[in-house]
Amino acid sequence: MSCTTHLEARFEIYRCYCSFLDGNGCRFHGEAAFGRRCRASGAGHRRQPAATDVVKVNYRGTLANGTEFDASAKHGGPATFPLNRVIPCWTQGVQTMKVGGKAKLTCPAATAYGSRAVGTIPPNSDLTFEVELIDIVK
Numbered sequence: 824m825s826c827t828t829h830l831e832a833r834f835e836i837y838r839c840y841c842s843f844l845d846g847n848g849c850r851f852h853g854e855a856a857f858g859r860r861c862r863a864s865g866a867g868h869r870r871q872p873a874a875t876d877v878v879k880v881n882y883r884g885t886l887a888n889g890t891e892f893d894a895s896a897k898h899g900g901p902a903t904f905p906l907n908r909v910i911p912c913w914t915q916g917v918q919t920m921k922v923g924g925k926a927k928l929t930c931p932a933a934t935a936y937g938s939r940a941v942g943t944i945p946p947n948s949d950l951t952f953e954v955e956l957i958d959i960v961k
Contacts, residue, residue, distance in 0.1 A: 869921035870959055874907045874914050877960040883953045892943045892950075901957050910935050913952070920956045928952040 872878050879901050883894040895902045906914055912930030920926050932938075932947045940946045 869923050871921050872906055872918055872956070872959045874918060875905075877903060877905050878917060878956060879903045879958040879960055880917070881955040881957060885951050886944065887949045887951070903960055912950070913954075917954065917956060920954070922956055922958055925953070925955045928954055 880903075881895045881901050883891060883896070885891050906917055910930065912928055912934035915934070916926060916928040916930075928951065930950045930952065932949055935948065935950045936944060936946075938946045944950070
């Protein structure tokens with residue numbers, strides 16, 4: 824991989840952005856190191872996970888055309904997993920959330936599965952996830 828290609832790939836990883844939502848939509852817009860961010864107010868007293876934490880979440884994943892490819896509800900309820908064992912967009916985006924918060928993560932292909940097809944997700948797919956951070960398990 825050339826130096827230019829490597830730098831372009833690294834830049835794309837940081838293009839992931841998330842929009843934090845509350846019942847009334849976004850209230851504060853700002854920039855994050857990995858892209859654009861919109862944070863909801865009202866969750867300032869809650870904990871935020873680190874990349875090494877295990878989190879418990881409800882989520883729904885869709886392709887750019889709106890087709891749902893996965894959801895925690897399909898698996899019987901909230902999912903629990905190590906945050907550093909998921910796609911980079913999740914690791915980066917969920918770390919900016921607070922327990923009890925909800926977010927919409929929009930993940931460019933480079934921060935998701937890249938050129939690999941995974942299940943019903945085609946190669947080079949931009950993905951969107953609606954995420955609710957229920958708890959930090961450890």
